[in-house]
Amino acid sequence: MATIYEVSELAGVSLATVSRVMNNNARVSDKTKEKVLAAMKQLDYRPNSIAQSLASNCSNSVGILVSELSGYFYGAMLSGIESKLRAAHKHVIIAAGHAEEATEIESIDFLIGRNCDALILHVEAVSDEYLIKLSQGSIPIVLINRYVAEIADRCISLNNEQGGYLATKALLDKGHKELAVISGPLWKKDAKNRLIGHKKALKEFSLTFNQDLLVEGDYNESGGSNGMQLLLEKKVNFTAVVCANDETASGAMTVAREHKLHLPSDISIIGFDNTIFARHLYPKLSTINYPVDKMGQMAANWVLKYVYQNDSINIDNLFKPELIIRDSISAHNDSITPNLKIS
Amino acid sequence: MATIYEVSELAGVSLATVSRVMNNNARVSDKTKEKVLAAMKQLDYRPNSIAQSLASNCSNSVGILVSELSGYFYGAMLSGIESKLRAAHKHVIIAAGHAEEATEIESIDFLIGRNCDALILHVEAVSDEYLIKLSQGSIPIVLINRYVAEIADRCISLNNEQGGYLATKALLDKGHKELAVISGPLWKKDAKNRLIGHKKALKEFSLTFNQDLLVEGDYNESGGSNGMQLLLEKKVNFTAVVCANDETASGAMTVAREHKLHLPSDISIIGFDNTIFARHLYPKLSTINYPVDKMGQMAANWVLKYVYQNDSINIDNLFKPELIIRDSISAHNDSITPNLKIS
DNA sequence: CTGTTAGCGCATTCAC
DNA sequence: GTGAATGCGCTAACAG
Secondary structure (H helix, E strand, C coil), X not given: XXXXXXXXXXXXXXXXXXXXXXXXXXXXXXXXXXXXXXXXHHHCCCCCHXXXXXXXXXXXXXXXXXXXXXXXHHHHHHHHHHHHHXXXXXXXXXXXXXXXXXXXXXHXXXXXXXXXXXXXXXXXXXXXXXXXXXXXXXXXXEEECCCCHHHHHHEEEECHHHHHHHHHHHHHHCCCCCEXXXXXXXXXXXXXXXXXXXXXXXXXXXXXXXXXXXXXXXXXXXXXHHHHHHHHHCCCCCCEEEECCHHHHHHHHHHHHHCCCXXXXXXXXXXXXXXXXXXXXXXXXXXXXXXHHHHHHHHHHHHHHHCCCCCCCCCCCEECCEEECCCCCCCCCCXXXXXXXXX | CCCHHHHHHXXXXXHHHHHHHHHCCCCCCHHHHHHHHHHHHHHCCCCCHHHHHHHHCCCCEEEEEECCCCCHHHHHHHHHHHHHHHHCCCEEEEEXXXXXXXXXXHHHHHHHHCCCCEEEECCCCXXXXXXXXXXXXXXXXXXXXXXXXXXXXXXXXXXXXXXXXXXXXXXXXXXXXCEEEEECCCCCHHHHHHHHHHHHHHHHCCCCCCHHHEEECCCCHHHHHHHHHHHHXXXXXXXXEEECCHHHHHHHHHHHHHCCCCXXXXXXXXXXXXXXXXXXXXXXXXXXXXXXXHHHHHHHHHHHHHCCCCCCCCCCCEXXXXXXXXXXXXXXXXXXXXXXXXX
């Protein structure tokens, strides 16, 4: 692999001149510029980005931490981030945190050790204090789906409480009064906030929250199926289920059908996220739109603006959830309650 | 950020000694080693990996190129790769190729420019010749889901033809004789090979392939729904559909239901990939298992073995597809053909 | 506009 | 076992 030195020799100029035409940041006469360009082409020269990074103290790479690399949700997020950053010729280094504190911290250290210029973090387990301290370090961070008041300007988040409220209200508006919830893990802030929104909607309809109708899931299909199984075994009445996310809804629907329940007439179901497969579930899933791809792009924008000095970019920190109505919700029918149908 | 030099001063030793205890590759007396370690801890020293890379000519990073970052298929692949590499303290740099030749090539250049020690590629659009030439370059590559005979030892692939055969045979075994196909883009090798397997199974059952029953999809839900729509509009008889993958099947099922067709009694459907949501479709989707996570891990293993000299690893190049039977296939019923039911 | 000179932080010969 | 010296490939002052 040719080096800048060889190029300079072939072109008959100095190292610095070659560097200048590469970075295009200082005036070079057209004549010498062409000589250099020709030499580069002839040698098939490619700059060594490692050396560039060392010399310039800028690695042109940004570290991304997500809980999982698989699934539509994180996929959409990664995709949004990568497309933006890539267009700006920045490298994307990824790691998975698995929603475990130790892994998340280790991953962050890992990314810092790689001299990333910035970090985009989707973290769940680490504490606010940790994040605040981290944000005071030398390497800038942005948070996705996490709101920490002290560093609010670095948070790209969704109003989860509002989302939980909208989901529940959609059901209440259809006349449902006995709502079950299969939540996300309640130690996670987003899950907790969605539940707060749920309770708020209930209160607005003068209904009281029934702890017996709450099952804690895991944001996965299995949490949804286990949750539905538990709810049905409890033999307590409910006509609708608010699910933590689309995956949870999917699992819940599968189990409901295994119990010969008809959807949505026996049980109405609503999801959260509006992942791409929500519209392909049967019945087509009503859900709350979570614009995670746009949020990923926004996080990338934040980095472009504040780390790479692209001043023309505007940042939106808070995104709004939106109700998506499809077929998985029906009007409440008093005459049928699901547990009556289970032998 | 402390440098190795500051550590050496504090410990009262030379640069080289500090480097030695870091890399633990040369004998250092226990006493000085402890002094150095203490100094490191006191300064909260972290090695600068950029500098390490420059000096050692090894970046400890491997570049990953996938067609898309979103979706369960690529997610599972990425996840498999990352977990293995991460455990070996290697960095993962990702890029998306979007199944377009120009983008794929540009992405590969991008990753090479980042001085990756190796590349794990899931490419679709670039030619075999390009890959062969690339493999002769200085940076090792591994291919996932692509078989190129000349560099077979660098290919981690699935027997797609066998998969296509198994899927079709599953339908034929149930008595279906009029099979429609919603394929992947036929310029992609995997899609083509699956179709070859399809035809092979037909021949085994003394059936002839009917071009009218083939629709080319795009491996996405939309390809499945458009494909099913087209098939139904053609008014040509079929009782089962072989789908390019699970997403395609999902889209096809949605449209079939919109036409009041009952699944699987009116139309049997089989997918491909066995992505995580296949079992949550309704009816639960029969499909072909594609162990993409394991294949991702194997690709990582290849790199660990041949690039980072971990000799204790064994490599499997060819993975086998496997039939997964669920509920989306029923025995053929002569009395019903779907197009009769469409007004 | 262009060339010279120092480093960036570390690994790796060599000597001792 | 340890230290001194050299260079990885490039950027960034500083001269001229």
